[in-house]
Amino acid sequence: MPKGLAEKDLGKFRLVGNIDAFRRKLVFQVTEISVEKDDYSSRLYLYDGRRVKPFTSGKKDGNPRFSPDGRLIAFTSKRDKESKEAELYVIPINGGEARLLAKFKYGIQDLRFTEDGKGIAVVTPIDVEKKPKDDVHLIKELPFWFNGIGWVYGKRSVVYLVDAETGRKRRLTPKNLDVSQVRFHDGKLYFLAQEDRERKPMVSDLYVLDGRKAKRLTPGKWSVSDFIPLDDGTFVLKANTRERGIPTNTHLYHYDPESGELRKLTKDLDRSAYNSLNSDVRGSQRAELVFKDGWVYYVATDGPRANIFRVNLDGKIERVVSGDRSVESFAIGDYIAFTAQDAVTPTELYVLRDGRERKLTDFNGWIREYSLSQPEHFNVKAGDGAGIDAWIMRPVGFEPGKKYPAVLEIHGGPKTAYGYAFMHEFHVLTARGFVVIFSNPRGSDGYGEDFADIRGHYGERDYQDLMEVVDEALKRFDFIDGERIGVTGGSYGGFMTNWIVGHTNRFKAAVTQRSISNWVSFFGTTDIGYFFAPDQIGGDPWNNTDNYWEKSPLKYAPNVETPLLIIHSTEDYRCWLPEGLQFYTALKYLGKTVELAIFPGENHDLSRGGKPKHRVRRLELIAGWMERWLK
Incomplete structure (x- = not known):
């Protein structure tokens, strides 16, 4: 076998x-x-x-x-076992002992050398007001917590300059700005920051440190996520201008702060300028903009693949690193270096030099000892004529003529995508004898803004796309047993799993993970609820009460007949625990078949960065539930 x-x-x-x-x-x-x-x-x-x-x-x-x-x-x-602080070190390139420069109480978010190499700018959170010495949380602002971080009220990220020789540090930026990234150019410090994260939670601006004052260079209405200062005083911005809310694609722009002119460089490629593919075994991603020889290099999601592109200031776009794969990180010195993965190959390091690509590492060569199922692509023509990318993965040890149970996997976001990236979860299910079906329905990233924009229409065209994907899979692949199909997904995929079991009985088992069940409670409890729900559902619970309830899976709990396992985490501040609790309570109260698994101390990223034993247990629960009801 x-x-x-x-x-x-x-x-x-x-x-x-x-x-x-x-x-x-x-x-x-x-x-x-x-x-x-x-x-x-x-x-x-x-x-x-x-x-x-x-x-x-x-x-x-x-x-x-x-x-x-x-x-x-x-x-x-973090070499000091007794300390909870993040530590900044320097080490000579030719070897020798690493030298501790400074410690920071709440971690280090970004760091970068000054142009002369004598200092290091460090972005780190600080307390901007004195907090009581007791354990009472006195909260005066939004957001009060953030997934993966915890309590964020009363904190802002600032820039410290650390002397690269002595380790002495001094704060450079004011406490009212929440800084995310820094770059030096021509002796000046430029940085990205939010000024009003409560009332403008999706706005981040470009600033320059002018003496001791921070001067804002952008107009306070865009979300700027990266930038490159140019010698003529203009900038290349990676920004989202939010014309269509969250579904708006992030593009590269040329910006002149003197005239205020903003020119879209990547207008000929209606794709997001970042990697939005799903993977549960990816390394730390660093894919910052790089300016070299008149070209700006960046990563973009193009359908089911994430590649490296470059664009010049005239708007000419070229694909530099291509292929059915997911580029994770890149940097450019004398050549282009990048990490990449695909559906059956975990991440490794590659270089591209003089048009020739070479693989440098084989950290995951052990994978060749295993039998892996290669995803098979098929295109689905939706009821309205749109094309939907979809894939199936056959069970390991597939035998022609045999019927197999299947699991429909639904990605989160919704503005992310499945594609040519490694999903350990999928391979676990195929090893257990399941067919895995996955797709990029409406709402997904990588196919343009029209395709991604399902605001106000959750559970409509996206739901129809998923059902038509299953229909097409059953038509094309006669080894799938149509009477033994399960469904699972997390985040938006968890919402959609909840929605599906309330609207059809065609699935014989379901596992919902880190899900949304009630848009009203989501609005008021999660780190992004107060701006994500108005953007995606429309309005707020007071002026759009009917739609908030109509789009809530909790409303349809009486319809559920599918055995459901609910997986949630105690510190998931993106889709907080009550989203799972109230759906479980409703179904239990109504006499449905339901179980609830709660992971202590985990957050929304349990499947990607949770404690290893919890990640293994989660996979065992999903596979075990599917085996229980589909086999």
């Missing part, structure tokens, strides 16, 4: 990411997963132009940056 991937094989993956480049040298981060120790460890590796070798020996080393002269590497770590 061929050997498929099991749940506990999660511990074999090596997650490669966070590249930085200096000329022909590369430094990058490799994260290891230990199921036995229930922990993650990471260290830095160096490529000197000839070979890859381990560079640091810490257990929590990451986020490397070269100094401008390439002699030092700055990185973050």
Whole structure:
């Protein structure tokens, strides 16, 4: 019998990411997963132009940056076991001991050397007001918590300048701005920040530090996520102008702060300028804009693939790194270095030089010992004529003439996508004897703004697309047993799973994960509810009460006949625990077949970054539920 991937094989993956480049040298981060120790460890590796070798020996080393002269590497770590603070280190490129420069109480979000290499700008959260010494949370603002971080009220991220020799640090930016990214150019510090995250939660602006004052350069109405200062005083911005709310694609723009002129450089490619593909075994992603020889390099999601593109200031666009795969991180020195994965190959490091591509690492070569199911693409013509990308994966050890149960997987977002990226969960299910069906229905990213825009219409065309995908799969693949199909998904996919079981009985088992069941409670409890729900559903619960309830799966709980497992986490602040609790209570009260699994201490990213033992247990629960009801 061929050997498929099991749940506990999660511990074999090596997650490669966070590249930085200096000329022909590369430094990058490799994260290891230990199921036995229930922990993650990471260290830095160096490529000197000839070979890859381990560079640091810490257990929590990451986020490397070269100094401008390439002699030092700055990185973050947590080597002091007694301390909860994040630590900033520097280490000589030619080897030697890493030297601790500074510690930061709430972590390090970004770091970058000054142009002369004498200082390092560090973005870190601080308390902007004194908090009571007791354990009472006195909250005066929104948002009060954020998924994966915890309590954020009374905190703002600021920039500290750390002396690269002495470690002395001083704050550069004011406490009222929440900083996310920094760059130096021509002796000036530029940075991205939010000024009013309560009333303008989707707006982030570009600033310059003018003396001791922060001067805003953009008009306070866009979401700027990256930027490059140019020598003529203009900028390339990676920004979302929000004409269509959240479904608006993020593009690259040329911006002149003097005239206020904003010119879209990537108007000929209606795609998001970032990687939105789903994967549950990816490394730390660093895919910042790079300006080189008149071209701006960036990653964009194009249907089921994420590739590297470049655009010049005239708006000419070229695809630089192509293929049915997901580019995760990249950096450019004397050549292009990038990490990438596909549906059967975990992430590795590659270089592209003089048009020739070469693979540098084989951290996940162990995968070749396993029998993996290659996704088979099929196109579905939806009822309104649109084309939907869909795939099936056959069970490991597939036997012609045999009928197999199937599981429909639904991605989150909704503005993300499935495609040519590795999904451990899918391979676990195929190893257990299931067919896996997945697709990119309306609402998905990578197909243009019209395709992605389902605001106000959740559970309509997107639901129809999914049902038509299942219909087409049954028509094309006679080995799928139409009487034994399950459905699962997380986040938006969890919402849609809840919606499906309230609107059809065709599925014989369902697992809903980190889901939304009630838009009214979602609005008032989650980190993004107060702006995401108005954007996606329309209005608020007071002026659009009917639609908030009509689009809530909780309303249709009396219709549910499908055995349902609800998976939720106690610290999921994106779709907070009450979303799972109230759906479970309703179904239990109504006498339905339902079970609830609650993961303590986990957040919305349980499947991607939770404790290893919890991630394994989650996979066992999903596969076990499907086996219980479909086999």
